[in-house]
Amino acid sequence: MGAATETFYSVIRRQGITRRCFHKFCSLTATSLGLGPLAASRIANALETKPRVPVIWMHGLECTCCSESFIRSAHPLVKDAVLSMISLDYDDTIMAAAGHQAEAILEETRAKHKGQYILAVEGNPPLNEGGMFCIDGGKPFVEKLKMMAEDAMAIIAWGACASWGCVQAAKPNPTQATPIDKVITNKPIIKVPGCPPIAEVMTGVVTFITTFGKLPELDRQGRPKMFYSQRIHDKCYRRPHFDAGQFVEEWDDEAARKGYCLYKMGCKGPTTYNACSTVRWNGGVSFPIQSGHGCIGCSEDGFWDKGSFYDRLTNIKQFGIEKNADQIGMVAAGAVGAAVAVHAAVTAVKRLATKREDADHNS
Amino acid sequence: MAGTRRRASALPPPAAARCLAGAGAAARDHGIIAGKWPHSLAFQPGGTTRAIDLGERIRLLSITTAFRGFLERIVFADSLENVLAIATADELDGWRDGRGGDFAHFLRLADSLALTGLGRGTGPMMSYGAYHGVDGELFPRGLFSQRAIVEPLPLTQITEDVSHAWMRDSFADPAHSSTVPDPDKPAAYSWCKAPRLSGQPIEVGAIARQTVAGQALITDLVARDGTNVRSRVIARLIETARIALAMEQWTRALRLSEPFCDKSRELPDGSYVGLVEAARGSLGHWMAVRDGKIERYQIIAPTTWNFSPRDSFDVGGPLEQALVGTDVGDAGPRAVAIQHIVRSFDPCMACTAH
Amino acid sequence: MMDAVAPASDARPDLAAIAADASGERAVGRPSVYVYEAPVRICHWVNAFSIIVLMVTGYLIGTPLPTVAGEASDNFVMGYIRFAHFAAGQVLAVFFLTRILWAFVGNHHSRQIFYIPFHRKQFWKEVLHEIRWYAFLEREPKMHVGHNPLAQTAMFTGFTLFVAFMIVTGFALYSEGQGIDSWQHKLFGWVFAIWPNSQDVHTWHHLGMWALVVFVMVHIYTAIREDIMSRQSIISSMISGERQFRD
Ligand code: HEM
Ligand code: HEM
Numbered sequence: 014m015g016a017a018t019e020t021f022y023s024v025i026r027r028q029g030i031t032r033r034c035f036h037k038f039c040s041l042t043a044t045s046l047g048l049g050p051l052a053a054s055r056i057a058n059a060l061e062t063k064p065r066v067p068v069i070w071m072h073g074l075e076c077t078c079c080s081e082s083f084i085r086s087a088h089p090l091v092k093d094a095v096l097s098m099i100s101l102d103y104d105d106t107i108m109a110a111a112g113h114q115a116e117a118i119l120e121e122t123r124a125k126h127k128g129q130y131i132l133a134v135e136g137n138p139p140l141n142e143g144g145m146f147c148i149d150g151g152k153p154f155v156e157k158l159k160m161m162a163e164d165a166m167a168i169i170a171w172g173a174c175a176s177w178g179c180v181q182a183a184k185p186n187p188t189q190a191t192p193i194d195k196v197i198t199n200k201p202i203i204k205v206p207g208c209p210p211i212a213e214v215m216t217g218v219v220t221f222i223t224t225f226g227k228l229p230e231l232d233r234q235g236r237p238k239m240f241y242s243q244r245i246h247d248k249c250y251r252r253p254h255f256d257a258g259q260f261v262e263e264w265d266d267e268a269a270r271k272g273y274c275l276y277k278m279g280c281k282g283p284t285t286y287n288a289c290s291t292v293r294w295n296g297g298v299s300f301p302i303q304s305g306h307g308c309i310g311c312s313e314d315g316f317w318d319k320g321s322f323y324d325r326l327t328n329i330k331q332f333g334i335e336k337n338a339d340q341i342g343m344v345a346a347g348a349v350g351a352a353v354a355v356h357a358a359v360t361a362v363k364r365l366a367t368k369r370e371d372a373d374h375n376s
Numbered sequence: 377m378a379g380t381r382r383r384a385s386a387l388p389p390p391a392a393a394r395c396l397a398g399a400g401a402a403a404r405d406h407g408i409i410a411g412k413w414p415h416s417l418a419f420q421p422g423g424t425t426r427a428i429d430l431g432e433r434i435r436l437l438s439i440t441t442a443f444r445g446f447l448e449r450i451v452f453a454d455s456l457e458n459v460l461a462i463a464t465a466d467e468l469d470g471w472r473d474g475r476g477g478d479f480a481h482f483l484r485l486a487d488s489l490a491l492t493g494l495g496r497g498t499g500p501m502m503s504y505g506a507y508h509g510v511d512g513e514l515f516p517r518g519l520f521s522q523r524a525i526v527e528p529l530p531l532t533q534i535t536e537d538v539s540h541a542w543m544r545d546s547f548a549d550p551a552h553s554s555t556v557p558d559p560d561k562p563a564a565y566s567w568c569k570a571p572r573l574s575g576q577p578i579e580v581g582a583i584a585r586q587t588v589a590g591q592a593l594i595t596d597l598v599a600r601d602g603t604n605v606r607s608r609v610i611a612r613l614i615e616t617a618r619i620a621l622a623m624e625q626w627t628r629a630l631r632l633s634e635p636f637c638d639k640s641r642e643l644p645d646g647s648y649v650g651l652v653e654a655a656r657g658s659l660g661h662w663m664a665v666r667d668g669k670i671e672r673y674q675i676i677a678p679t680t681w682n683f684s685p686r687d688s689f690d691v692g693g694p695l696e697q698a699l700v701g702t703d704v705g706d707a708g709p710r711a712v713a714i715q716h717i718v719r720s721f722d723p724c725m726a727c728t729a730h
Numbered sequence: 731m732m733d734a735v736a737p738a739s740d741a742r743p744d745l746a747a748i749a750a751d752a753s754g755e756r757a758v759g760r761p762s763v764y765v766y767e768a769p770v771r772i773c774h775w776v777n778a779f780s781i782i783v784l785m786v787t788g789y790l791i792g793t794p795l796p797t798v799a800g801e802a803s804d805n806f807v808m809g810y811i812r813f814a815h816f817a818a819g820q821v822l823a824v825f826f827l828t829r830i831l832w833a834f835v836g837n838h839h840s841r842q843i844f845y846i847p848f849h850r851k852q853f854w855k856e857v858l859h860e861i862r863w864y865a866f867l868e869r870e871p872k873m874h875v876g877h878n879p880l881a882q883t884a885m886f887t888g889f890t891l892f893v894a895f896m897i898v899t900g901f902a903l904y905s906e907g908q909g910i911d912s913w914q915h916k917l918f919g920w921v922f923a924i925w926p927n928s929q930d931v932h933t934w935h936h937l938g939m940w941a942l943v944v945f946v947m948v949h950i951y952t953a954i955r956e957d958i959m960s961r962q963s964i965i966s967s968m969i970s971g972e973r974q975f976r977d
């Protein structure tokens with residue numbers, strides 16, 4: 014503790030990282046954030062002069078995949094730098110301190126860095142039964158979250174859990190797991206959805222916030238524009254096959270070997286905003302579609318509740334039985350078609366009868 | 377001890393960063409095969425959606441080689457073959473002296489902290505068997521019994537006991553039991569159920585796997601001092617070396633033109649059991665399918681075995697037994713020794729409500 | 731206001747004189763009335779054509795044709811289907827807008843399909859009458875110069891609302907491909923505030939198609955039926971604009 018008043022630059026210099034290396038890192042960061050060359054020197058300047066930003070990383074209902082992703086960020090320089098850039102004062106999953114010793118850090122940070130620390134939240138609070146479905150340090154997680162949010166500068170909502178609710182909020186959501194922005198309404202929140210988010214996206218967001226002291230530009234849904242403004246489909250390398258009308262129809266068919274489009278296997282790339290098809294995963298080696306499996310839309314709201322991952326058309330549950338739009342539509346059209354036919358038949362019969370009546374009448 | 381602080385402080389780097397770089401390399405391997413990690417999507421019942429081509433095999437090989445390089449330079453400071461040739465505890469001591477690398481450093485540290493005497497376990501251990509290949513399993517299935525011999529695993533004897541868990545009573549057989557919380561249960565003190573094999577608590581994990589597999593060094597260590605904080609860590613490292621070598625072989629052995637997904641693998645209605653060795657130990661899934669949908673699902677995870685609370689005979693699980701008799705000094709429950717023991721089991725405590 | 735008189739059963743009434751549309755406007759004593767002005771008719775047929783194209787291509791977007799063989803660069807099947815859909819979508823949008831604009835300058839009938847006079851009792855009475863007529867409970871249909879009240883209600887919901895919905899959701903979906911800086915996204919991006927996951931927008935857009943399919947089926951059926959049954963021209967009116975009263 015106390016390290017939070019050091020600058021990032023002094024920390025890495027102490028670790029034997031050269032000035033040249035440091036500048037390389039700054040320009041790399043600028044590029045990865047899609048910023049121009051001028052930004053590199055601004056980043057360098059900020060890192061040399063600003064004290065390191067304290068970060069509190071909390072875990073609600075989650076599976077820790079966000080942490081797993083984060084610590085495997087590909088570029089070693091980026092990862093080292095990010096971990097030195099912030100002062101990760103509390104992260105109950107990976108910190109050495111445990112028990113009361115760990116909990117004391119929360120109070121300390123709150124008092125010492127009021128309004129200056131970043132609250133990074135992985136997972137979300139369940140609200141049912143007074144929050145008792147997630148007890149953390151003897152208290153419902155929701156209380157801990159609210160307490161630490163009170164004095165935070167900004168909140169990062171990591172992953173689909175914190176951003177949207179994810180699997181624990183899937184219907185019928187028995188614990189009433191609730192995304193962060195529905196619980197904390199008076200603080201700037203940046204959503205970094207994904208199950209988990211891509212490591213480079215996570216480090217990119219952290220770098221931006223710590224260097225510029227503010228949140229990056231967000232889209233309508235609160236996600237950083239620089240990573241979430243395009244769909245997987247827009248930059249998918251299988252897109253030419255989509256446009257050509259060449260699809261995988263079954264696992265392990267000839268088309269699968271040829272790398273055809275996975276649309277018919279239920280690929281959610283056309284409706285999913287994420288950076289997988291550009292940044293890719295695990296050091297940029299691949300991403301789900303490259304592994305022959307469609308995108309499941311893990312960075313989208315409620316992606317667990319849209320029917321099978323392997324169906325192109327979403328199941329609609331509102332109608333009692335699970336059917337997709339085509340099945341419902343065809344039944345409706347069939348019913349109306351039958352009704353029209355019956356109506357036409359009755360009309361014809363009536364008309365004949367009336368005509369005969371008229372004829373009788375006239376004669 | 378000089379250098380320990382620098383190596384072992386969790387964050388920030390350099391030790392952790394170096395190690396994460398190694399883990400990151402492994403994740404890249406996984407990335408190529410499965411597209412993404414964590415939460416890979418490419419695995420399907422009956423195979424994978426991923427056909428590896430020639431170019432990818434070469435990339436996979438280069439990654440596994442890089443991973444091996446990381447292990448040989450940083451972790452072991454010796455070739456993996458040499459490390460795996462160490463067959464006894466004495467040879468290990470000889471190998472350690474004067475060697476660099478994290479492993480030798482850990483061994484010296486373990487001696488100075490007397491980790492061998494910490495967290496002793498003498499109970500049975502098991503392995504469901506892992507990495508099934510054409511010539512059998514790399515790590516075979518079996519039970520290392522109280523009589524210190526490897527026996528066949530009586531799989532039908534797996535039960536769940538909830539006498540001290542905040543869980544409602546249900547069937548003992550995981551194929552029929554349920555997991556329903558009961559937070560007001562008087563005798564309970566844990567969210568973890570107590571899994572038992574033939575009524576006994578079982579230690580699982582890398583050390584169990586390597587003992588059942590008859591790995592020479594681990595067998596010798598267990599024969600001398602049972603399982604303990606030191607031997608559990610050693611087992612994990614030895615296992616890592618074995619797997620790194622196996623990964624190279626597997627990658628070379630890939631037959632690229634064969635089908636990669638067996639589509640005949642449908643799941644007709646019925647009951648299913650899936651048993652694998654996960655990183656932390658034996659993982660079992662019990663499932664029933666009806667009308668093509670999952671009707672019930674029950675999981676016994678590795679940490680549940682290790683962290684099991686007492687059962688109805690008041691017998692504690694492996695961790696509880698290992699903690700008994702620990703010298704905590706003045707620190708009481710805050711003693712570092714307790715953390716050493718708990719962490720030596722490599723627990724996953726994120727929820728542990730199974 | 732109350733001009734639509736039920737035909738007396740004994741005497742032959744002055745048909746053209748009592749023929750009135752839902753707003754109660756009396757058609758002057760001519761056997762033929764100019765109802766549908768040229769822009770209305772042009773819009774109708776352009777829109778009808780676009781909607782048919784949109785339905786076929788839309789269905790194929792949801793359930794694509796079987797895979798085509800050959801190099802990806804030699805084929806553009808899905809591309810053409812989607813292009814046709816988007817082109818027809820733009821055409822529909824333009825002519826729908828034109829149709830709305832015409833409602834301001836055109837004759838009284840051109841405004842009918844854009845509102846329902848909820849507040850007028852007489853209107854609902856006549857709706858009821860039309861329902862009874864279709865349910866074979868009335869022997870004689872009434873005559874209307876423009877839409878009969880039931881048709882007006884159906885047109886408003888079935889056409890005006892649904893097509894507007896399709897255009898709005900369609901452009902919102904289109905904006906996803908155009909990017910979040912496109913004008914489409916600026917104008918229609920709010921749709922994603924209602925359904926944050928655009929998968930839902932796809933689903934509603936798709937359901938909207940089926941609603942329109944049902945509407946078109948009924949629409950064409952009633953058009954033909956009325957043409958035969960109700961003593962006033964329907965089909966030819968949509969071509970020539972003149973409505974003839976036959977008795
Ligand atoms: C009567 C009007 C329309 C009908 C019946 C119709 C029908 C459909 C259908 C059935 C789909 C497939 C939905 C799915 O399951 O993914 C679709 C997709 C789409 N429609 Fe329409 N549509 C109409 C109007 C429009 C308009 C006016 C536009 C705007 C330009 C539009 C743009 C789109 C777009 C962008 C897609 C998604 C294409 C893709 O995912 O590749 N539609 N439409
Ligand atoms: C037998 C063929 C058809 C006849 C006789 C016919 C007749 C009519 C008539 C008389 C109207 C009233 C127009 C108004 O008051 O504005 C109308 C409106 C409409 N019809 Fe049709 N229609 C036919 C086919 C179709 C088809 C195939 C479609 C669509 C696929 C269609 C779509 C519409 C729409 C959208 C309107 C409202 C358009 C407007 O008023 O501009 N119609 N139709």
Ligand code: SF4
Pocket residue numbers: 075076077078079135136171172173174175179180207208209210
């Ligand atoms: S967002 Fe989804 S993904 Fe991340 S911790 Fe959560 S379950 Fe895992």
Ligand code: SF4
Pocket residue numbers: 245246247249250251252253255273274275276280281282283302307308
């Ligand atoms: S694989 Fe998915 S994301 Fe890629 S082109 Fe096909 S539908 Fe789009």
